[in-house]
Amino acid sequence: MESNLIILETKVLEAIKLIKELREENAGLKTQLEDLEMRNLEFEEMNSKLNHQLGDVQQQAADVEVYEEKRKEIESRVGGLLNQLEALG
Secondary structure (H helix, E strand, C coil): CHHHHHHHHHHHHHHHHHHHHHHHHHHHHHHHHHHHHHHHHHHHHHHHHHHHHHHHHHHHHHHHHHHHHHHHHHHHHHHHHHHHHHHHC
């Protein structure tokens, strides 16, 4: 009977030790989770800023494309006018 009590006491002490270790691990995991949530928030903010910048750059690229088309049209017209002037002179 005394042997059973010693075995039980040993198992209870092992269980208490394991519970303590699990609580410590849980606390560490909670800290890691908080850190990851903070990093995730930072990444979401950076993503939002980058998407906004991307939209701005895409708009600028579209504007440049429009200006380039207008430049080509003006260049064509000026070239045509120069050819007409040469033909008159």
